[in-house]
Amino acid sequence: MFATKKIAPCALLATAMGLFGLNVQAAVPIQHWALPNGAQVWLSSVDTLPILDLQLDFDAGSRRDPAPQAGLASVTAGMVEKGVRAAPDSGPYPQAMDQNALGEAWADLGANFDASASSERTSFTLRTLSDPALSGKAVALAARQIGEPSFPEDIWQRERERIGAAIKEANTKPATAASRAFGQAVYGNHPYGQEATEATLARIDTAAMRARYEQLTVPCRARLSIVGNVTRPQAESIAMTLLSRLPAQPAGCAALPPVPEIAALTAPKEERIPFDSAQAHVFIGEPGYRRSDPDHFALTLGNYVLGGGGFVSRLTDQVREKRGLTYSIYSGFSPGLHAGAFRIGFQTRPDQAAEAVKMSREVLAKFVAEGPTEIELKAAKDNLIGGFPLLLDSNRKLLGNVANIAWYGLPLDYLDTWTARMNAVTAADVKAAFARKLQPERMVTVIVGGAQ
Structure with missing residues (x-):
């Protein structure tokens, strides 16, 4: 964003109050209607x-x-x-x-x-x-x-x-x-x-x-x-x-031209870019999924186990803790109106980049093939469901959630049913969802840094 935000002192005070003022509760009633001019409105009082x-x-x-x-x-x-x-x-x-x-x-x-x-x-x-x-x-x-x-x-x-x-x-x-x-x-x-x-x-x-x-x-x-x-x-x-x-x-507010979908990768690609830097920057990934995909909950939980859960994730355990190849490593999806990228990202010494990439690919391939264990899935649910109220504990956070419901056409009771839908995901669901969305053998790998 290139705009400069101006925040008045009392707005800062209101923000601080908002962080502690809302009663976190399960029910988040949302109303939706259309105006005569065609605009769509979502309201949470x-x-x-x-x-x-x-x-x-x-x-x-x-x-x-x-x-x-x-x-x-x-x-x-x-x-x-x-x-x-x-x-x-x-x-x-x-x-x-x-x-x-x-x-x-x-x-x-x-x-x-x-x-x-x-x-x-x-x-x-x-x-x-x-x-x-x-x-x-x-x-x-x-x-x-x-x-x-x-x-x-x-x-x-x-x-x-x-x-x-x-x-x-x-x-x-x-x-x-x-x-x-x-x-x-x-x-x-x-x-x-x-x-x-x-x-x-x-x-x-x-x-x-x-x-x-x-x-x-x-x-x-x-x-x-x-x-x-x-x-x-x-x-x-x-x-x-x-x-x-x-x-x-x-007149008639004609629909805008459709934006083409993202083409799936058909073959692996590795790109090495020389750069005078102490660390090599590495990304591994491919197109992921659209936000409207019914696999969203399974993929969210699975990614927590794979690389989204910080120190408790498989990638951190295998690449950082057991082999010391990187200080931090993560994985994540970025779903949108189109299939935003899935990526694994980390930095490492240039001389360790090949080994770190190899180990990351192995961890990913094993996870896609086998899915999470029951213990891993329960830990992911406990963390994500336990932290869910923190996504709704202020006006501004709630607004972000309501705006996403509006933008992606999610159900009005999406926030009310979120916990139940997370709880309903099984390890088999996660395995099947990852198998449908990711093809580790076709991914892009980008390595920037070091004399290559």
């Missing part, structure tokens, strides 16, 4: 604290960036915070506001607004006190930033230089080279593998930002998640106000 958190998502992430303009989604989101243009009926705020004026306005309200873009979505978040006198002004100001960004050309010229310098600095690090090579090898031509470069930044101008924004950021494609001390009538009013200044939506 929480009256423990006088706080309102909301997240507005659009299918405008980097997966929709043209390859020659990779990075367009992120820089567009960042520029939303740089000013609003003159517009009629501007309410309590001036006709036009630059970045400094916006910062002062948010500080006066004790609220926080942020815009960002991930690989899949552009997101706008707002945190404010739920007192209507304050939340009304905060929502109105957020509506202006969302609906009337000015995309100032002079600010973009400055930002482009800053981001370009950051990219140039990142390119001096082996971790950047490893991550880029792994993404390109696993995703191929799929947008998940695209990254912003100095060349792609040079092709982005404010006209491209405006055109993209007007095409993708329209009310009928909005998914709004609201958590806080508000009723449904209040939430409906908030939603309508928040979306009221967006560009006019296209």
Whole structure:
């Protein structure tokens, strides 16, 4: 994310209170409805604290960036915070506001607004006190930033230089080279593998930002998640106000063109990249699974046993503890609207890289072939289920969960049934799920570092 977040002192206090104020409970009621303009709304009313958190998502992430303009989604989101243009009926705020004026306005309200873009979505978040006198002004100001960004050309010229310098600095690090090579090898031509470069930044101008924004950021494609001390009538009013200044939506709100799926790997590939570094950076992996996949719970538990459980995982035990080949090692899936990558990652001395890769592959192949033991599975369940309440113990954490339910089309009772679904997974389920999703003999291996 290239945007700068501004957090007022009272917002920081509210965040701290939120960490301890919510009653952690099994039931998390979530309401869902559609507005007349086609926007979808999800609401979880929480009256423990006088706080309102909301997240507005659009299918405008980097997966929709043209390859020659990779990075367009992120820089567009960042520029939303740089000013609003003159517009009629501007309410309590001036006709036009630059970045400094916006910062002062948010500080006066004790609220926080942020815009960002991930690989899949552009997101706008707002945190404010739920007192209507304050939340009304905060929502109105957020509506202006969302609906009337000015995309100032002079600010973009400055930002482009800053981001370009950051990219140039990142390119001096082996971790950047490893991550880029792994993404390109696993995703191929799929947008998940695209990254912003100095060349792609040079092709982005404010006209491209405006055109993209007007095409993708329209009310009928909005998914709004609201958590806080508000009723449904209040939430409906908030939603309508928040979306009221967006560009006019296209007739019928036609579906966006589908993004191609990620091609499965058909053969193993190993890429060794020389780099003057004390440590070799290693990634092993392949495309994983989509978030909507019914194997999600089995794969989550299995990955905890394999490499997601830290010091209790098999990879740590075999590669770090028993052989001392690395200080830390992990595995993980990154499911999304497409099959985000499964990866094993670690750093090691360049002269140990081949041995560490060999052992990691052996551990993975054995796990895929045999699955977890009953003892391992129980330990994984105990840890993940025991820690589940910590994912819901604040407004902001709950908002993240509700927003994911909205984005991925998960059931409204997803959080209520999460524990039962985890408990229902068997060792045989994990073995079968891993066998369906991973092919250790076809994976990509990227090794960056050392004279090769």
